[in-house]
Amino acid sequence: MKRKTVLITGAARRLGAAFARHLALRKNYQIALHYNHSEQLATELQLELIEAGVPCEVFRADLQQIDTVPALFENVRRQMGSVDLLINNASIFTNDSIGAIECPKLLSNFQIHAFAPLLLSQALFQQQSDGLIINMLDARVRQNDPAYATYSLSKKTLLNITEYCAVVMAPGVRVNALAPGWVLPAANEEYEIPSKFPNLLNQMGTVQGLVHCLDTLIDNPFLTGQVLYYDGGEHLAGSPYLPTR
């Protein structure tokens, strides 16, 4: 059976790389692996997948350079054919309170978490074929985390984009989102594992559990405009983790 094509942004490491491995090895996708700085990791993952018999191409782009985002999608399409699945995964995790918001960080957060996903979604829609978009949110979109103002507000915008696109791109393109709680500690911050987790189930998530959620959104053709919270109920009653420093 012919492999479908998935474009995953920020896929050289961490959750993006786990999605790439899963979709390549278990779900019959060929991989358009986007990265920005992690060139070596991207190339290593590409070789790993090619050795496993899965076509994989790497694409470098800084998603803050918003004018170049349509060209990223076009390069993928030219090299790999039309994109069946887009996962808007790339992210930064900046820690700022309302009083500490600075223009450069504000812009970066919205460029990476909202504007780039919107332009990539538009490009997928304009291919004039069916497709699926999955946006990576955060359980914070249901809260108002005082410690992560620009991050939270830009992810809330991505939630709005998810619902808007689900409406205007139907019925050809389904648009859904995953909203994890704490699955992997942030790469740039240190956390203490608490004795009691601030969610209803008193536990943290696993990458494997998140991948199961991804499969649910991919495999069920009646789901669009859906946000799947993988957070132990944190979005209803709980608080996000705060860095210890």
Ligand SMILES: NC(=O)c1ccc[n+]([C@@H]2O[C@H](COP(=O)([O-])OP(=O)(O)OC[C@H]3O[C@@H](n4cnc5c(N)ncnc54)[C@H](OP(=O)(O)O)[C@@H]3O)[C@@H](O)[C@H]2O)c1
């Ligand atoms: N980890 C969690 O537990 C958790 C919890 C809630 C939500 N999420 C969401 O799940 C997704 C994946 O999480 P993660 O922790 O694996 O993400 P991450 O490690 O923070 O970031 C993923 C990738 O985003 C890319 N990126 C950052 N700035 C970029 C830019 N300017 N242009 C292009 N790419 C850029 C980076 O690529 P390079 O390394 O190549 O530069 C990075 O490897 C994110 O959207 C995150 O918000 C994760």
